[in-house]
Amino acid sequence: MQNHRGTLILVLGILSLILCQPLGIAPWLMGNGDLAAMDAGTMDPEGRGLTQAGKICGIVSIVICVISLILGAIMLLGFGLFAAGAPMH
Helix, strand or coil: CECCCHHHHHHHHHHHHHCCHHHHHHHHHHHHHHHHHHHHCCECHHHHHHHHHHHHHHHHHHHHHHHHHHHHHHHHHHHHHHHHHCCCC
């Protein structure tokens, strides 16, 4: 039976929230794989809570990243349209 990586997944999830949102992909994918292995009985299920928490942090991080990118694009487009329509003096 494999050891769980719950602590690692949680640390990566927290770091993705604090430092770098795209890092959230790693705990999300690792969490999915580890939870599937726990369900299959090939991984120690003791770290299920840590794994789920890290996975959720990763998902939240990615959602924040996507929303930030969308809002940034809207702002850039809005400023560009505003600047294009502004009269030149």
